[in-house]
Amino acid sequence: MVYALFMNTTMQIRIDSLTKTKAQKAFKEMGLDLSSGIKFLLAREINPKNITYICPFGFMHKYNPEVLAKYEKEAEWAIKHSKRYSSTKEMFDDIEAGK
Numbered sequence: 001m002v003y004a005l006f007m008n009t010t011m012q013i014r015i016d017s018l019t020k021t022k023a024q025k026a027f028k029e030m031g032l033d034l035s036s037g038i039k040f041l042l043a044r045e046i047n048p049k050n051i052t053y054i055c056p057f058g059f060m061h062k063y064n065p066e067v068l069a070k071y072e073k074e075a076e077w078a079i080k081h082s083k084r085y086s087s088t089k090e091m092f093d094d095i096e097a098g099k
Contacts, residue, residue, distance in 0.1 A: 020034070027037030085091040 014051065023037065024034050027034055030037070083094070085094070
């Protein structure tokens with residue numbers, strides 16, 4: 001891994017096994033191993049104004065307040081002006097008709 005070149009220190013902590021197991025399970029549900037989850041938490045604490053989101057596939061996305069404001073504005077516009085569908089089939093039929 002390319003980023004491993006920049007990892008030049010080790011950190012050890014003592015923790016009870018139940019907490020470790022629960023943390024591993026929580027991070028696994030986010031698509032992360034324990035080490036990556038701890039790095040995520042530390043990075044979030046270093047700069048709390050940057051919100052980091054981990055999608056269900058384990059990819060990290062960083063958002064700052066300006067980007068979040070832009071996304072919220074786009075979401076408001078989409079809610080107000082977007083098409084509405086009563087079913088998934090209706091939506092796919094509309095998509096297919098546009099081709």
